[in-house]
Amino acid sequence: MVRLAALAHAVAWLYPTATLAAGSLADVNHVVLFMQENRAFDHYFGTMAGVRGFSDPNVQVNPGSARSVFYQDVNATLSNATNYLLPWYLNYQGNWSDPIQCMVAGSNGWQANHGALNGDLNNKWAEDNTPYSWGYYKRADLPVHFGIAEGWTVADMYQQSVIASTTPNRVSWFSGSINCPGGPQTPDQGGMTIDNSETPGCELPNTNCYPLNWKTYAEYLQDAGITWQVYQDTDNFGDNPPAWFVPFQNAANTSELYQRGMTFVGLDKFYSDVKAGTLPQVSWIIGPAELSEHPPYQPKDGAWLQQQVVNAVTSGASYNDTVLMISYDETGGWGDHVTPYHSPQGTAGEWVQDPYDMFGDVYTGPGFRLPFYIISPWTRGGKVFTEHADHSSQLKFMEQWLAAKGNDVTTTQIPPWRREHMSDLVNAFDFSSPDYSIPIVPAADAPHTNAQGQWDGYAVCEATYPVTQPPVPYGQQTTSSSLLSEDGFKQVRGYMTEGRFLVFESGSTALTRGNNTVGAGVASANHDNKMQRFVVHQLPDMQSNTNTFAISSAVDGKFVAADMSLVSGQTNGATFTITDLGNGQGYILGVGGKNITSSNGKVVLGSDATAWSAYSVTYAN
Structure with missing residues (x-):
C-alpha cells in the first residue's frame, strides 16, 4: 500500500518507460497551436479503440425512446425504407475510398447544427442537417491521423467552443470568447x-x-513580454483570427502586433525556426486552404501537412521542451453522438435568445466533439484524455504553463462558467516521466500539385469522381455492421467522465467481478478480461464537474454496493469517488469514506490509498 503523501514519489513502477529526472510544467519552453478545419470526433475517430466512440456504454437514450441517439430520425422525405439511420462507414460498398476524400456533408452553421441538436435530444442530424452528416471514416482512410493521435495522447471529450461555423470558433481559440451577452465583454466591442x-x-x-x-490572448502575451508568432502563408483560407480584431487592423506595419500577427512569414519559416531551435514561446499555425481538411479539401492532404508539422517538431532542436496541440475549429456539418457538455440554462455569457428566432433560449456552446491530440514527450504512448475541454482550454493551458514559469498571463476574456468548467489540459501530461521516443507513423502521400505547383488534390478528386457522396444505406443497417470499433485499449488521463468500458489495475492486480462481489484478479496484458470491465455513471448530472459515480459491471449491468457486493439497480448501488492524482499517477477509488486498496493481491476497504491505473478498453466480447 502507498500512503497519499508518498504517491508523488512512488509512481515509476506504474509507468515503466525510460525516463530522466522528474520535472514539471515549467519544463515546457514552447507551445505550438495548430488548428485544422471542419471535422467531428465520431466522423474521424468513432471506430478508434479505447475512446468514447461507437462502443459507448453510456450512449444517450431519450425519454420515450427505445433507441439510443446512434439511431437518428429519418422521415419520409428522406426514405420510406426505414425510420432511422445509424452511423455509416462512407466506404461501406468498398469502392468509394477515393471519392469520399473530397466529399461534402452538411452545414456547419448555427441553424443546421442547433436543428440537429434538437434541444439536446441530438437526434436530427439526418433530417435537419444531412444524412451524410452521420457518415464516418476508418483507420484505412486516415492512417496518419490515427498514427499521430495514438502515438501520443488523444482527447475524446474536446468540444468546439461554439455551435456554429469557423470564425466564431477561431475567435474563441484566439481570445477565449465570442462576446455572448452576460460575458466579460460589452456589446459595443x-x-x-x-x-x-x-x-x-x-x-x-x-x-x-x-x-x-x-483583447486577444496574443495581446496579453505581448504585454507580458512573451514571444509569439502566427505562421501562415498568403493562402491562409481567411483563417487568421488577428485579422478580425481592431488592434491588429490598426497596427502600424512596423509594430510587433502587425509583424507577429498579420504578416505572411510562411510555414517554411516555422520549419526552419523549429530546426534551428529559434521558435518563439508561443506559435499559432494557420494552414493553406487546400490542406485544411475543410470539405471538399481532402483529409489525406491535411494528413500530409500534419505530418510535416509533427516531423518538424519531433526532429527539431527543441522537441524535448515543446508541446504541439492539433485541433479542429468545428464539426463542418459532420455529426457526433455525444450531446454537448454545457452550462445550466440562463448562465450568463453562455445562453442567449436565438437571434434568428428559430430555437428560443439556447446555449452558444460548448458544442459537439472534435478531434484533438497533444504531441510532446509528456503525452507519449497512446493515452486518452477524458476531461471536458474546448478551445478556451488551450488558453487556460498557456496560463498555467506561464504561471509555472513565473509569469502571470491570465486573460479576463473567458466567460466565468467556461473558466470554471473547461479543462486546462494539464492533467493530460505526465511531467514526472517524459518519453522522448518517437512513434512510427505511416507516411503520408504528398498532395497533388498542378503545373504551377499549387495544391489541387481536391480538384483532381472532384474532376475524377463527379459523384463523391455514396448512396445512403437506408434500411440496410444493423448495429453489428454500422457501430464498428477496433479492439484495444488506452490508458486514461484526466478526471473521469462517462462513455468508456474501464479496467482498474494496480501492479499485477485488477478489480475483478466475482460471483456476486468485486474483488481482486490477475491483470491481463491487454486488459481484455471482461470480468474486469466496468462502466461509470456520472452523478448527479452532466451540469457539474463532479468526481462522484455509480459503477456497474460490464458483464450483467449490476451495480457495485458500498461493501463491494453486486446489486440490481443503480439506486441500490453506492456512490464512488474517482479522484485523479494528476501527472500520470492514476486514481484513488473511494466509497463510504474509505478507499479501495490493493494489498497482497486482495482488494480491501481502508484508510490507505492505492493508485489505480485506469484503462479505457474496447473489445467485441
Missing part, C-alpha cells in the same frame, strides 16, 4: 459572433458585428 461575418457593421443588433474589439 463587436457583439456576439456566431457566423462567418467579415463585413463592417452588424448582421443583426449586437450580433455578427465586424470588426471585433476585445
Whole structure:
C-alpha cells in the first residue's frame, strides 16, 4: 500500500518507460497551436479503440425512446425504407475510398447544427442537417491521423467552443470568447459572433458585428513580454483570427502586433525556426486552404501537412521542451453522438435568445466533439484524455504553463462558467516521466500539385469522381455492421467522465467481478478480461464537474454496493469517488469514506490509498 503523501514519489513502477529526472510544467519552453478545419470526433475517430466512440456504454437514450441517439430520425422525405439511420462507414460498398476524400456533408452553421441538436435530444442530424452528416471514416482512410493521435495522447471529450461555423470558433481559440451577452465583454466591442461575418457593421443588433474589439490572448502575451508568432502563408483560407480584431487592423506595419500577427512569414519559416531551435514561446499555425481538411479539401492532404508539422517538431532542436496541440475549429456539418457538455440554462455569457428566432433560449456552446491530440514527450504512448475541454482550454493551458514559469498571463476574456468548467489540459501530461521516443507513423502521400505547383488534390478528386457522396444505406443497417470499433485499449488521463468500458489495475492486480462481489484478479496484458470491465455513471448530472459515480459491471449491468457486493439497480448501488492524482499517477477509488486498496493481491476497504491505473478498453466480447 502507498500512503497519499508518498504517491508523488512512488509512481515509476506504474509507468515503466525510460525516463530522466522528474520535472514539471515549467519544463515546457514552447507551445505550438495548430488548428485544422471542419471535422467531428465520431466522423474521424468513432471506430478508434479505447475512446468514447461507437462502443459507448453510456450512449444517450431519450425519454420515450427505445433507441439510443446512434439511431437518428429519418422521415419520409428522406426514405420510406426505414425510420432511422445509424452511423455509416462512407466506404461501406468498398469502392468509394477515393471519392469520399473530397466529399461534402452538411452545414456547419448555427441553424443546421442547433436543428440537429434538437434541444439536446441530438437526434436530427439526418433530417435537419444531412444524412451524410452521420457518415464516418476508418483507420484505412486516415492512417496518419490515427498514427499521430495514438502515438501520443488523444482527447475524446474536446468540444468546439461554439455551435456554429469557423470564425466564431477561431475567435474563441484566439481570445477565449465570442462576446455572448452576460460575458466579460460589452456589446459595443463587436457583439456576439456566431457566423462567418467579415463585413463592417452588424448582421443583426449586437450580433455578427465586424470588426471585433476585445483583447486577444496574443495581446496579453505581448504585454507580458512573451514571444509569439502566427505562421501562415498568403493562402491562409481567411483563417487568421488577428485579422478580425481592431488592434491588429490598426497596427502600424512596423509594430510587433502587425509583424507577429498579420504578416505572411510562411510555414517554411516555422520549419526552419523549429530546426534551428529559434521558435518563439508561443506559435499559432494557420494552414493553406487546400490542406485544411475543410470539405471538399481532402483529409489525406491535411494528413500530409500534419505530418510535416509533427516531423518538424519531433526532429527539431527543441522537441524535448515543446508541446504541439492539433485541433479542429468545428464539426463542418459532420455529426457526433455525444450531446454537448454545457452550462445550466440562463448562465450568463453562455445562453442567449436565438437571434434568428428559430430555437428560443439556447446555449452558444460548448458544442459537439472534435478531434484533438497533444504531441510532446509528456503525452507519449497512446493515452486518452477524458476531461471536458474546448478551445478556451488551450488558453487556460498557456496560463498555467506561464504561471509555472513565473509569469502571470491570465486573460479576463473567458466567460466565468467556461473558466470554471473547461479543462486546462494539464492533467493530460505526465511531467514526472517524459518519453522522448518517437512513434512510427505511416507516411503520408504528398498532395497533388498542378503545373504551377499549387495544391489541387481536391480538384483532381472532384474532376475524377463527379459523384463523391455514396448512396445512403437506408434500411440496410444493423448495429453489428454500422457501430464498428477496433479492439484495444488506452490508458486514461484526466478526471473521469462517462462513455468508456474501464479496467482498474494496480501492479499485477485488477478489480475483478466475482460471483456476486468485486474483488481482486490477475491483470491481463491487454486488459481484455471482461470480468474486469466496468462502466461509470456520472452523478448527479452532466451540469457539474463532479468526481462522484455509480459503477456497474460490464458483464450483467449490476451495480457495485458500498461493501463491494453486486446489486440490481443503480439506486441500490453506492456512490464512488474517482479522484485523479494528476501527472500520470492514476486514481484513488473511494466509497463510504474509505478507499479501495490493493494489498497482497486482495482488494480491501481502508484508510490507505492505492493508485489505480485506469484503462479505457474496447473489445467485441
